[in-house]
Amino acid sequence: MEKVTIIGSGPAGFTAALYAARANLEPLILEGFQSGGIPGGQLMTTTEVENYPGFPEGGISGPDLMQKFRAQALEFGTRSFQEDVTEVDLASKPFKVRTTEREVETHSVIISTGATARRLHVPGEDTLWNRGMSACAVCDGALPIFRDKDLVVIGGGDSAVEEATFLTKFASKVYMIHRRDELRASKIMQERALSSSKIEVVWDSVLVDAEGEDLVTGARINNVKTGEESTIPCGGIFYAIGHDPNTAFLAGQVETDEQSYVVVTPGRTDTSVEGVFACGDVVDKIYRQAVTAAGTGCAAALDAERWLAERGIE
Numbered sequence: 001m002e003k004v005t006i007i008g009s010g011p012a013g014f015t016a017a018l019y020a021a022r023a024n025l026e027p028l029i030l031e032g033f034q035s036g037g038i039p040g041g042q043l044m045t046t047t048e049v050e051n052y053p054g055f056p057e058g059g060i061s062g063p064d065l066m067q068k069f070r071a072q073a074l075e076f077g078t079r080s081f082q083e084d085v086t087e088v089d090l091a092s093k094p095f096k097v098r099t100t101e102r103e104v105e106t107h108s109v110i111i112s113t114g115a116t117a118r119r120l121h122v123p124g125e126d127t128l129w130n131r132g133m134s135a136c137a138v139c140d141g142a143l144p145i146f147r148d149k150d151l152v153v154i155g156g157g158d159s160a161v162e163e164a165t166f167l168t169k170f171a172s173k174v175y176m177i178h179r180r181d182e183l184r185a186s187k188i189m190q191e192r193a194l195s196s197s198k199i200e201v202v203w204d205s206v207l208v209d210a211e212g213e214d215l216v217t218g219a220r221i222n223n224v225k226t227g228e229e230s231t232i233p234c235g236g237i238f239y240a241i242g243h244d245p246n247t248a249f250l251a252g253q254v255e256t257d258e259q260s261y262v263v264v265t266p267g268r269t270d271t272s273v274e275g276v277f278a279c280g281d282v283v284d285k286i287y288r289q290a291v292t293a294a295g296t297g298c299a300a301a302l303d304a305e306r307w308l309a310e311r312g313i314e
Contacts, residue, residue: 001094001105001106001107002026002027002028002104002105002106002107003020003025003026003027003106003107003108003308003313004020004025004027004028004106004107004108004109004110004301004304004308005027005028005029005030005095005097005104005106005108005109005110006020006027006028006029006030006109006110006112007030007085007088007097007109007110007111007112007113007249008030008031008032008041008111008112008113008114008246008280008282009029009031009032009039009040009041009066009070009112010040010041010042010043010066010112010114010280010281010290010293011041011043011066011069011280011290011291011293011294011297012041012112012114012279012280012281012282012293012294012296012297012300013029013031013041013110013112013279013280013297014029014066014069014070014072014073014297015069015073015293015294015295015297015298015301016029016110016112016279016297016298016300016301016304017029017073017078017080017301018069018072018073018076018078018301019297019298019301019302019305020078020110020301020304020305021073021076021077021078022076023301023305024077024314025301025304025305025308025314026077026079027077027078027079027301028078028079028080028081028104028106029073029078029079029080029081030080030081030083030084030085030097030099030104031070031080031081031082031083032082032083032084032085032113033082033083033084033100034084035084035085035246035249039082040062040063040066040067040070041066041114041280041281041293042062042114042116042117042135042136042281043062043063043065043066043290044062044063044066045062045129045130046061046062046130046136046139046140048060048061048062048140048143049061049062049065049139049290050142050143051139051142051289051291052065052290052291053291065290069294081099081101081102083099083100083101083102084099084100085097085098085099085113085249086098086099086100086249087249087251088109088249088250088251088253089253090109090250090253090254090273090276091253093107093275094106094107095107095108095109095275095276097109107275107308107311107313108275108276108277108304108307108308109275109276109277110269110276110277110278110279110297110300110301110304111247111250111254111262111271111276111277111278111279111282112278112279112280112282112293112297112300113245113246113247113249113280113282114245114246114280114281114282114293115243115244115245115246115261115281115282115285115288116243116244116246117135117136117239117242117243118135118239118241118242118243118244119135119239120154120207120239120241122207122208122209122210122220123209123210124209124210124211124212125210128210128212128215128216128237131212131214131215131216132145132146132210132212132215132216132217132235132236132237133210133216133236133237133238133239134236134237134238134239135238135239135240136238136288137153137163137164137166137167137238137240138163138166138289139289140238141163141166141167141169141170141171141236141238142169142170145215145235145236146167146170146171146235146236147170147171148170148171148172149171149172149234149235149236150171150172150173150174150175150232150233150234150235151167151171151173151174151175151234151235151236151237151238152174152175152176152177152207152219152232152234152236152237152238153167153174153175153176153177153238153240154177154207154237154238154239154240154241155176155177155178155239155240155241155242156176156178156179156180156182156183156184156185157183157184157185157240157242158185158186158189159240159242160176160178160183160185160240160241161176161183161185161189161190161192161193162189162240163238163240164176164193164196164199164240165192165193165196165199167238168196168198168199171198171236172198173198173199173200174196174198174199174200175199175200175201175202175219175232175234176193176199176200176201176202177202177205177206177207177219177221177232178201178202178203178204178205179204179205179206179224180203180204181203181204183201202221202232204223204224204225204226205221205222205223205224206221206222206224207219207220207221207237208220208221208222208229210237211231215235216234216235216236216237217233217234217235218231218232218233218234219231219232219234219237243281243285243288244260245259245260245261245262245281245282245285246282247260247261247262247282248260250262253273254271254272254273254276254278255271255272259285261282261283261284261285262278262282262283263283264277264278264283268299268303269283269296269299269300269303270303274307275307277300277303277304277307278300279293279296279297279299279300280293280296280297281293283296284296
């Protein structure tokens, strides 16, 4: 019988594991394998991380950072399996968590399965991802390869405008590629984009390819009304077309919102099921940063520890 089982890895899951381990809860972390991305979360596909505190000498690569998180959690006694969770039974206690390899009974659960950035899967994407293509302008936009370049943002909602506006701090110009003839963003966000001298909206268009060999050199677009194709020379392409939280395995047993993010008590990590907690990008549709995910991972472990102690499980 486990005291606490953590489903998912990344900054939130590994931090939750570290705190739970130091509280002598002997946590089990089921890191995942393929579902929702590789173990370690989205940072495993990020080449350089310059905005995580503690690495002043040029930052650290995403995989190296996650390896340090994981090693520290294991050092304090966390047990780990790199397996996908296929289903959970949260209707009765102890909870049951099933993976591709085993069934686990546990007093408490921490969900840290993150969210997956949507991609378009254009032909050049596999080659150029992290070589000028990204799904997080706030994470990557300040990197040297993007400075003083023309950049492209794909999308037309609030997130796309936020990404484009952020990039104007570093780019010479930002093109927003949107498939419609008006933005989906809120009125105030539309005004922000349309009034910026550095942002140009390319209407009625979709990305069909990313051009370049070692780095992005252009965005190939198609006008959906005329069928005309053209290339925008650029040094970077940023997707801002949304994220999908990795919550399908919960099968509706925990309350989620209209976008399938897990709902937690404001200011805490408690979910709608007593003894089940959630942290990281699976609950966060606003910040989506490694440091904020780690913070909520800490909070989830502390909440779980207190919940277990109140029931005499230590």
